[in-house]
Amino acid sequence: MSLTFDLQTFQSLFPDSVSDKNGTAIKYTVEDSDYRIYNPTWSSNNTVLTVNLDHIRSGATDDHATLIVTYDSNAGIESIEGTWTAGNDGYTIPKIVITAVDASAEFLGAVGALETVGISEAVANGIVEAFDTFCELFNTLSPIVVNLTDNGGRFYFMAVVCHTVNRMNASVTAS
């Protein structure tokens, strides 16, 4: 099994995005702010995708996040590591680590429903992991980021990060 990442598919999943930084990134507007998503890159023999993201702040240093997503051989998320630095004051939140191995039981119940609509067990498991990872990632970031300043764009950046992981996941296939 080897994994493939489809950059075009990934970028098409960001609404009304435009190319940025000489094609090395896209930029999109959402929830009253602008964000930049750099093209994810493979490492570790195409099992790890790294993506850099910016919350674009005009006239100030951008907020930066980096996510390192490790996939299993079925293209499901195995783990995520993340770093986050707020622009200007440079505040960095402690490195976050999320593992999908203990997928919550509440989502596992969905596997049957997924299979009844013709989705394979491997993909169904990946979808359950994606729900679980999204929840856990947001729930890990939320208590920290909520206190970083009362700026809506910096605050919503954590949802952008979670959607980005989900869109990466939808763009990785095993063959």
Place this chain on the structure above:
Amino acid sequence: MKFDYNQFAQSLDSYTDMDVKDEHNGNDGWVKWSGSSSNSICNQVIEYTYSDQTSGKTLQYRSWYMETSTMKSDGGMIVSVKIDYERSTGDDHIILIAGYDVNGYINFAQCSIQFHGASQDNLTVAPITSSDTTDIALTMYNTLYDLQKNVDYGGSTDNAGRKSFAYITQLHIYAMNASVKV
């Protein structure tokens, strides 16, 4: 899976004491955000009021065009929204996230709330899932109500406006439930 934005606006407007502005503008109240020239489809908002019967106050809110992402093989969808409670000295923000399964039924919701100039009051609600409750929106209401009931936010307007977040968040979940289409 699709998200029906017009359905969302209509649904939010249909609840008691809620009034979406410009609901007859041909777009069910969705308008381009006046604060930005961006032509992105996401640069749209609905503005609405909630008339709080207890305090007699009419409170103003804005919700942004929901961001969605779907799971592989259209096997689920995540919807997120930022809700602004409009205050004269600076808005409060609610980020609400909900997940929908392959059949379009809600399977979790969580939120994070930032109070302008009062970070000691900030709140986060961990995921409430379909295995916890049959009515995720109602459980969200009850969770926020319990977290906020003993907090004094200062003035009477802020106490009415900020304590309405439980109801506003609950209604957003119901309206999103009505708008996710398979």
